[in-house]
Amino acid sequence: MMGKWEAKLKQIEERASCYERKPLSSVYRPRLSKPEDPSSVWKLFHRQNQAFNFVKSCKENVHVFALECKVGDGQRIYLVTTYAQLWFYYKSRKHLLHCYEVIPENAVCKLYFDLEFNKHANPEADGKKMVVLLIEHVCKALQELYSVSCSAEDVFNLDSSTDEKFSRHLIFQLHDVAFKDNIHVGNFVRKILQPALHLISSEYDNRIPNPVGHEFSHFPETPLKQEISFNQTSPDKDIAKSWTLNSEIPERLESAEQSSPDLSFLVVKSNTGEEHLFVDLGVYTRNRNFRLYKSSKIGKCVALEVAEDNKFFPKQSKNISEENQYFLSSLVSNIRFSDSLRILTCDTSQNKRKRTEHVNSTSSSVETIEGFQCSPYPEIDRFVLSLVTKNDTKGGIRRWNYFFPEELLVYDICRYRWCQNIGRAHKSNNIMLPNTHVQEFLKVSIQRIVVDLKNEVWYQKCHDPVCKAENFKSDCFPLPAEVSLLFLFKELHLGILPASAKEPQAT
DNA sequence: CAGCGCTACCACACCCC
């Protein structure tokens, strides 16, 4: 009865004392300085919040890790350091056993899976074969839903099995592709495993735990297309229509040759004999702790190791050992930047509906802002907007992302289709693509402006399939003086940076 | 001195036939 309130109260007191000791700065000060010295960062916190607050104040590219304490009841403390420095102390495996990566909420991340079943309860289950089949299914889904190509060679396969349990982690190493955050990963995973979830619940009744929506088909198309085309009508009608459309989809697909795939291999029995999935769907929550390569749970002494049937082999490197490469590949939120990085999203129907309602209620224009239209650098935003304004077409910033080590601001542009590659605007809908996901993405956002703060230049990329195929990238152009780093530095020293500035990654 | 974020489940209130 009291537990929850006591915990809340304590949390509030904790925060209050923290604010008293270290009041929040009223002005956000972007740190654009080059890393002068690789000064060491190694800081421990009892509270996850404090660890993340420290990360925000830190100019180095640091991350939060959770360490299990000796106490044994699952208590954790939080370490903030860089990947390089963690590896330096971690690699000997004499210290820092029981280490977890904290996958930050709202952080771009890889596709990952936690797989397990009890061997005694499932004597006939062939774990390795199940992994192969799952990877096949996931790759097919990535291809159909996002036109992303991959195979088992892109899947880092880690083993933590015991005599009792078959246990694996899969971390997908997709090329130039990441998910918006691990909540979106979870939505994607639940969506593509819908047929398997259906198998379990239909044993008893028709009540389907279906957080993704009313879509039981193979890889149900997202109703994004519907969302956009319905924006013109009233919100009530939108909802009604998308419901009926969604429930019609399974019939239409089932009658076509594309029947839903056989995912019965994913159904396993628990200790108590209940059926559930080989794939653990509980690992896609905010700030999820995910055990590190070569770490074990505190009670056990079984660490995650490269599975004997793993088919992913990282690139050879002069400076980085193979083990370190494996370590870096295993980190779910370690996304290396590329200027053609695609960020995949997967919303639940509920969220989509909510957003549709929100858009309808706050604005009459169709493809507005998703809430990310302003970066912390208003001068650069203004400059980028000036780049995507020609005559009477005014482009907008659909979203932006900041990549720390490279000091790059990446803007996805909407309502502007002018392409430097072909010297004219792309036509809107003359290309047929395999699925509406990609089509709609292109309709909404085809141009990308990359601002390189380190080198004080900008360039353009284009998502159009033809431009993408030839990997088009415009020449680099210098940033105008008024948005260059020196200007920002001067402002910083004078302390007159706009107080409205927000922090990167915050949504 | 000190973990975090859920979901499954329960208890209860209210409603309607």
Add this chain to the structure above:
DNA sequence: GGTGTGGTAGCG
């Protein structure tokens, strides 16, 4: 019995 709400134990 159906449905919604609030609240916690316990899982990952």
